[in-house]
Amino acid sequence: MRELNKVHLTGLRAVEAVGRLGTVHNAAEELGVTPGAVSQRIQKTEAALGCKLFKRTSKGLLPNEMGEKVVQRLTDGMASLASAITIIDQSHMRSLTVSVMPVFANRWLVWRLPRFTQQYPDIRIQIESDDRNIHPDRLQTDVSIRLRKEPWSGVTAELLLEQKIFPVCSPELASRISTPSHLKSVPIIRGGFLHDAWDRWLQPYEMTDDMLPGGPTFTDPSVCLDAALSGQGVYVASEILACQAIECGHLIELFNDRRSTGYGLWSVVGKASVRKKGVQQFQSWMKEEMSHSIGSWRRS
Numbered sequence: 001m002r003e004l005n006k007v008h009l010t011g012l013r014a015v016e017a018v019g020r021l022g023t024v025h026n027a028a029e030e031l032g033v034t035p036g037a038v039s040q041r042i043q044k045t046e047a048a049l050g051c052k053l054f055k056r057t058s059k060g061l062l063p064n065e066m067g068e069k070v071v072q073r074l075t076d077g078m079a080s081l082a083s084a085i086t087i088i089d090q091s092h093m094r095s096l097t098v099s100v101m102p103v104f105a106n107r108w109l110v111w112r113l114p115r116f117t118q119q120y121p122d123i124r125i126q127i128e129s130d131d132r133n134i135h136p137d138r139l140q141t142d143v144s145i146r147l148r149k150e151p152w153s154g155v156t157a158e159l160l161l162e163q164k165i166f167p168v169c170s171p172e173l174a175s176r177i178s179t180p181s182h183l184k185s186v187p188i189i190r191g192g193f194l195h196d197a198w199d200r201w202l203q204p205y206e207m208t209d210d211m212l213p214g215g216p217t218f219t220d221p222s223v224c225l226d227a228a229l230s231g232q233g234v235y236v237a238s239e240i241l242a243c244q245a246i247e248c249g250h251l252i253e254l255f256n257d258r259r260s261t262g263y264g265l266w267s268v269v270g271k272a273s274v275r276k277k278g279v280q281q282f283q284s285w286m287k288e289e290m291s292h293s294i295g296s297w298r299r300s
Contacts, residue, residue: 006049007045012074016071018042018054052064096278097128098143098282103240108240108243120285135155137155142270144270145266148263155268156268163239166237166253167255169231169235170250171249172231177254180207190215191224198212221238229245234254238261265290
């Protein structure tokens with residue numbers, strides 16, 4: 001392995017991180033340095049190797065043909081190094097890194113995480129908010145919670161919840177609505193991960209989105225839910241978004257009629273973490289908590 005004497009490991013990490021994450025900025029965040037430091041490390045590495053690995057474009061650094069080959073092998077190598085580090089058990093404390101979509105972390109997981117800590121006090125869990133649909137082996141996390149139609153290939157995956165949508169609103173506004181036709185006389189909130197959510201839900205009632213009144217529109221589904229909580233209108237929400245507010249009585253589910261979306265909430269474990277201590281406990285705990293939540297929604 002004398003070839004490794006040509007370059008510093010920090011330079012190889014910079015090359016791998018930019019190639020895997022797509023931008024110098026994202027790589028800098030992961031490595032805990034400035035974007036300028038990442039660029040300098042890449043330049044020094046290219047100089048040491050005697051060849052260019054990236055194309056300089058208006059959109060940033062993009063791996064060239066040689067860079068793509070190198071980045072893939074570096075990613076595999078870094079994954080092996082990361083796996084080796086996880087073997088080290090410091091002061092009997094086991095660590096677990098979980099990548100979670102921000103909306104799921106804020107609206108569901110954070111409310112229940114203390115129960116996991118209480119049940120498994122020797123597992124130190126780190127939550128990373130991230131909604132990029134990147135293969136978990138490239139993210140280098142132990143567990144990834146993602147909303148997808150199906151999981152990636154080559155992973156261990158558990159379907160936690162089939163994603164369904166349904167109208168919700170504040171209790172005050174719900175008192176004015178008893179049938180779907182009443183939606184034509186109240187403000188409608190739009191936005192979120194499905195651009196045609198209202199059309200999907202309205203179809204069995206022979207109604208369409210353009211038959212409904214106007215209302216606030218937001219790109220962030222979490223902000224849409226906040227608007228519904230504050231009484232600004234009716235929103236077609238997903239279960240993972242609205243469940244906590246429904247359980248607490250802050251939102252009302254209208255009509256008890258949920259529509260499938262074709263998406264599912266998946267708990268995914270990459271190859272490097274399948275046998276890691278704590279992963280199985282977290283997966284089992286997630287399934288149990290989700291089952292409890294589903295039971296609460298059905299009773300609400």
